[in-house]
Amino acid sequence: EVQVVEHGGGLVQPGGSLRLSCVASGFTFNNYWMHWVRQAPGKGLVWVSRINSDSTSSSYADSVKGRFTISRDNAKNTLYLQLNTLRAEDTAVYHCASSGHYSMDPFDIWGQGTMVTVSS
């Protein structure tokens, strides 16, 4: 079965850090672009970051640039997102998703997400 499962969410204070992970199975993870997309409570989906198959290229939304870092370990079929200097507005469900061989293709694999709550 093709799936991705996110882990690592939780409650963190403003200014704190968290590392999210996304474990993939059922597809050739090391060939695909991977992304993080977040969804604030009751709101729409917002693209956060992407990384190519061999980690030589990555991009970020302006709202998280300099604070979040995306990475991957192809040997472990795992995608990561390091969240630093967290703000209340970073509170959201964080989904990992894949766009296949091309960064600008639709996201055809999604996880259910992991909730990050930034609050004192």
Place this chain on the structure above:
Amino acid sequence: EIVMTQSPATLSVSPGERATLSCRAGQSVSSNLVWYQQKPGQAPRLLIYGASTRATGIPARFSGSGSGTEFTLTISSLQSEDFAVYFCQQYNNWPQTFGQGTKLEIK
């Protein structure tokens, strides 16, 4: 970045009836438009890509149309499992951007 606007925010339709959801792009995205379905607590599910091509396993009652800046998702005869939130997304320009969603609820 391209702003995607969906309407209406909420649509109330009876089972068996037709539902029409709209998505407008702030500038042309050609046919690089997808529709996703999302149910509470679940991952988004790809329904339509290329504005009008159904993804694998998607029933024929789902259809997409449009190009440029105006797009429509039509569900021809609503089934109970179709009541959910629907998002459009453009993948023509980086960054990919999403609409705010249309909640399809039972009338």
